[in-house]
Amino acid sequence: MIKYKNVNIGLIGCGTVGVGVVKLLRKGISKKYGININLKKIADINKKVEKFKGIEYARNAEEVINDPEIEIIVELIGGYEPALTYILRSLEKKKHIVTANKAVLSEFAPIIFKKAKQKNMSIGFEASVCGSIPIINILLESIPTNIKSIIGIVNGSTNYILTKMREKDYKDALKEAQDKGFAERDPSFDINGLDSTQKLAILFLISKGVYIKSTQIYTEGITIITKRDLEYAEELGYTIKLLAIANFSRIPELRVHPTLVPKTHLLSSIEYEDNAVYITGEATGPQMYTGKGAGMLPTANAVISDIINIVRGKSYDIPEFKNKTIKIKNHRDYKLEYYFRFLALDKPGVLAKISNILGIYNISIASVIQKEKGRYVPIVMMTHKSLEGNVYKAIKKIEKLDCIKGRANLIRVLDI
Amino acid sequence: MIKYKNVNIGLIGCGTVGVGVVKLLRKGISKKYGININLKKIADINKKVEKFKGIEYARNAEEVINDPEIEIIVELIGGYEPALTYILRSLEKKKHIVTANKAVLSEFAPIIFKKAKQKNMSIGFEASVCGSIPIINILLESIPTNIKSIIGIVNGSTNYILTKMREKDYKDALKEAQDKGFAERDPSFDINGLDSTQKLAILFLISKGVYIKSTQIYTEGITIITKRDLEYAEELGYTIKLLAIANFSRIPELRVHPTLVPKTHLLSSIEYEDNAVYITGEATGPQMYTGKGAGMLPTANAVISDIINIVRGKSYDIPEFKNKTIKIKNHRDYKLEYYFRFLALDKPGVLAKISNILGIYNISIASVIQKEKGRYVPIVMMTHKSLEGNVYKAIKKIEKLDCIKGRANLIRVLDI
Numbered sequence: 001m002i003k004y005k006n007v008n009i010g011l012i013g014c015g016t017v018g019v020g021v022v023k024l025l026r027k028g029i030s031k032k033y034g035i036n037i038n039l040k041k042i043a044d045i046n047k048k049v050e051k052f053k054g055i056e057y058a059r060n061a062e063e064v065i066n067d068p069e070i071e072i073i074v075e076l077i078g079g080y081e082p083a084l085t086y087i088l089r090s091l092e093k094k095k096h097i098v099t100a101n102k103a104v105l106s107e108f109a110p111i112i113f114k115k116a117k118q119k120n121m122s123i124g125f126e127a128s129v130c131g132s133i134p135i136i137n138i139l140l141e142s143i144p145t146n147i148k149s150i151i152g153i154v155n156g157s158t159n160y161i162l163t164k165m166r167e168k169d170y171k172d173a174l175k176e177a178q179d180k181g182f183a184e185r186d187p188s189f190d191i192n193g194l195d196s197t198q199k200l201a202i203l204f205l206i207s208k209g210v211y212i213k214s215t216q217i218y219t220e221g222i223t224i225i226t227k228r229d230l231e232y233a234e235e236l237g238y239t240i241k242l243l244a245i246a247n248f249s250r251i252p253e254l255r256v257h258p259t260l261v262p263k264t265h266l267l268s269s270i271e272y273e274d275n276a277v278y279i280t281g282e283a284t285g286p287q288m289y290t291g292k293g294a295g296m297l298p299t300a301n302a303v304i305s306d307i308i309n310i311v312r313g314k315s316y317d318i319p320e321f322k323n324k325t326i327k328i329k330n331h332r333d334y335k336l337e338y339y340f341r342f343l344a345l346d347k348p349g350v351l352a353k354i355s356n357i358l359g360i361y362n363i364s365i366a367s368v369i370q371k372e373k374g375r376y377v378p379i380v381m382m383t384h385k386s387l388e389g390n391v392y393k394a395i396k397k398i399e400k401l402d403c404i405k406g407r408a409n410l411i412r413v414l415d416i
Numbered sequence: 417m418i419k420y421k422n423v424n425i426g427l428i429g430c431g432t433v434g435v436g437v438v439k440l441l442r443k444g445i446s447k448k449y450g451i452n453i454n455l456k457k458i459a460d461i462n463k464k465v466e467k468f469k470g471i472e473y474a475r476n477a478e479e480v481i482n483d484p485e486i487e488i489i490v491e492l493i494g495g496y497e498p499a500l501t502y503i504l505r506s507l508e509k510k511k512h513i514v515t516a517n518k519a520v521l522s523e524f525a526p527i528i529f530k531k532a533k534q535k536n537m538s539i540g541f542e543a544s545v546c547g548s549i550p551i552i553n554i555l556l557e558s559i560p561t562n563i564k565s566i567i568g569i570v571n572g573s574t575n576y577i578l579t580k581m582r583e584k585d586y587k588d589a590l591k592e593a594q595d596k597g598f599a600e601r602d603p604s605f606d607i608n609g610l611d612s613t614q615k616l617a618i619l620f621l622i623s624k625g626v627y628i629k630s631t632q633i634y635t636e637g638i639t640i641i642t643k644r645d646l647e648y649a650e651e652l653g654y655t656i657k658l659l660a661i662a663n664f665s666r667i668p669e670l671r672v673h674p675t676l677v678p679k680t681h682l683l684s685s686i687e688y689e690d691n692a693v694y695i696t697g698e699a700t701g702p703q704m705y706t707g708k709g710a711g712m713l714p715t716a717n718a719v720i721s722d723i724i725n726i727v728r729g730k731s732y733d734i735p736e737f738k739n740k741t742i743k744i745k746n747h748r749d750y751k752l753e754y755y756f757r758f759l760a761l762d763k764p765g766v767l768a769k770i771s772n773i774l775g776i777y778n779i780s781i782a783s784v785i786q787k788e789k790g791r792y793v794p795i796v797m798m799t800h801k802s803l804e805g806n807v808y809k810a811i812k813k814i815e816k817l818d819c820i821k822g823r824a825n826l827i828r829v830l831d832i
Contacts (some may be wrong), residue, residue: 025698029561032625126558131701134558142542142550144724145717145765216436266706269685282442283713284548290682291703300701301561308560340769 007311010064012086013077014044017127020300022052022076024114028090029304030111035311040070065090072307075099084108091115098306100127102298106198106214109406110204124306129199130154130275132291134305139206145283147321149416150246154199156189156273156293157183158222158242163271165229170223182273191219193242193256200244200256207246210326210346212254218331220257230368232380233260238413239268249327260339260413267414280416332389336379337366337413339382340395345403346377354379357397361390376405382413422452423727426480428502429493431462433543434514436716437490438468445720451727456486488723491515500524507531509544514722516543516715522614522630525621540722545615546570546691548707548714550721555622561699563623565832566662570615572689572709573599573606573636574658579687582646586639598689608637609658609672616660616672619693623662624759625740628670634747636673640825645757648785648796651678655684656827663832667745676755683830696832749803753782753829754810755798761819762793770795773813777806792821798829
């Protein structure tokens with residue numbers, strides 16, 4: 001006979017993921033672990049929210065937090081405030097936290113984890129990064145040995161848009177992503193790379209036990225990418241992905257930017273709204289974890305796994321925070337391969353002028369494509385490994401040439 | 417200040433993985449978890465084994481098991497006996513177990529887990545399936561919701577051989593795998609699919625809490641596959657992989673066999689000695705986990721993650737064993753698409769005869785390739801979904817046709 005452990009939980013915020021949690025709980029899925037999860041109270045700011053039968057709706061979040069019978073608070077409202085206040089107050093009242101909130105964690109992790117430790121409470125945040133992929137659990141429990149790098153496709157909206165841009169323009173691809181629910185009405189947070197940046201900050205934190213503000217991460221969005229770049233990339237044997245990269249060299253590189261990924265690399269096969277995290281460990285070698293990065297049920301699955309693990313007595317032991325600021329590599333010190341696209345007058349000597357400037361800055365060319373016809377034609381170049389500071393200087397000079405029109409497009413190449 | 421928990425462990429069997437464990441422990445990797453792992457004693461049957469300084473070598477396994485200061489026994493000898501005896505005796509003496517032994521687990525899981533429960537001890541066996549991929553932890557902790565299917569490339573040797581067979585014959589591919597250490601001198605256990613079968617039994621056990629003997633799993637090895645099949649598969653848009661498949665329909669399908677995998681499927685990109693597990697969950701949707709499936713350090717990483725998790729108080733709570741035998745689908749009841757290759761006389765009417773027989777058994781043809789020249793030529797056919805019992809009957813009849821030489825080659829197509 002299984003003896004069920006009973007646990008009362010309270011839910012703050014019942015949007016898409018919250019509804020998913022309610023639906024999954026109703027299937028009694030935790031029974032096989034010998035756990036009875038009782039969703040005792042829900043608080044949602046929208047009083048017109050769809051009500052589930054048999055669940056008590058609280059007047060406000062405070063009522064859920066103050067309920068002495070509730071042991072775990074599931075915070076699904078997102079954003080900085082009032083989420084931070086609710087989380088801290090819940091911990092103060094000795095309640096465990098399960099959250100899907102990447103924003104509040106990436107910004108206030110030191111405060112939240114300090115409070116949790118002080119009160120001896122657990123924080124489950126599997127749902128905050130990459131929805132259904134248990135990347136938090138994997139990093140905290142399954143790779144105790146040294147990690148050399150983490151590369152993630154951690155934003156489904158932009159991956160969907162970039163996948164679709166092989167057939168259509170950015171604007172149409174974005175519209176389709178919005179129509180299908182893979183991009184927000186205001187997509188700026190995703191397409192500017194900031195969503196990826198917050199997730200990278202969390203991955204870095206749990207891998208290295210060092211907190212960095214997401215504003216310290218070098219970030220570029222996907223708006224510079226055109227359908228034409230995707231076509232040239234294809235021709236050169238690459239696809240373009242928005243990657244979140246943590247490279248744990250002596251001075252860590254932390255960067256989010258569109259990246260040329262060789263088609264032979266596993267990350268190149270991650271399409272549409274899927275997410276993936278590619279980890280290279282000293283002992284493990286390369287590994288990749290992929291799945292749905294968002295959505296009602298995939299994210300709710302992560303929330304419920306956190307609840308069950310907390311009830312089973314597992315706490316997420318974050319490696320001790322090092323209370324120091326660390327030096328992060330300036331992007332001008334990156335040494336990578338680069339893709340340039342210039343728009344140049346179609347006349348003799350142009351290539352020579354460009355090559356001369358590149359030579360001055362010690363940038364050597366790996367391949368060139370120039371094939372279209374017209375007054376101005378695109379010239380696409382791939383370089384060997386070069387210092388990014390030099391690349392910026394060279395590009396600036398090249399853009400000033402009379403034969404060059406407008407700005408150059410610069411995309412980094414994946415080096416792992 | 418971190419206060420270290422100290423734990424004494426004993427190692428039984430110090431072959432490749434054991435040496436990896438010693439090497440990783442010497443790097444002090446568990447320190448960030450606040451844990452000091454002290455490898456107190458090693459027992460190895462080979463008295464000439466390379467000795468590490470500062471570690472005590474026991475006369476035999478019993479001496480390690482009987483040491484009252486040792487809290488965790490790491491069993492790395494493999495095979496059924498004496499591994500089973502050592503594991504049970506260790507549990508009896510209230511020592512936790514960490515093992516990489518898929519054979520003993522797939523055969524004696526009910527006995528081992530019952531004893532562990534009785535003695536309130538933990539068993540870590542992350543290293544027993546897919547080396548560095550934390551598939552045990554993921555299945556036990558991260559997907560509490562319903563799993564619909566698990567498809568794995570869980571044997572590195574055969575995956576290496578099949579990858580190489582695109583360029584060379586089976587014999588040469590096997591030799592290369594052996595030379596590189598990816599296949600055993602006697603490769604029969606791998607190439608006959610039995611290694612995959614044992615791993616599938618473990619994955620099924622922890623997913624569904626039901627024990628099945630590995631002999632209940634329908635198993636075919638890779639020896640029927642030829643370079644020619646790989647070439648035809650390529651032309652048809654597929655690659656061939658040895659897959660371990662658990663399909664959790666009402667009557668579960670459990671099968672290991674070479675499979676045509678569409679090139680659009682993520683599993684098709686898993687090459688050489690890599691492993692991968694593709695899981696489709698009701699809530700999660702499809703997910704894939706990939707990495708090194710074997711090797712000194714990747715497997716040692718898994719062993720050490722188990723040790724750390726046990727010290728941190730996490731026990732692998734296997735879902736309650738259901739003490740019942742379950743019905744598994746007979747392979748003649750599979751309904752799949754199939755690839756056939758016949759060697760047929762190159763004369764008019766042959767295709768009609770084959771098609772007639774297929775028609776009688778309700779097998780409809782999706783595509784045909786016949787293009788080589790000679791007295792006997794290969795005919796390759798792909799079918800729509802058909803009942804395997806019928807397919808077997810039809811093939812038997814076709815093989816008896818005067819115009820057909822030898823046996824037909826039959827390969828199943830991935831249906832998930």
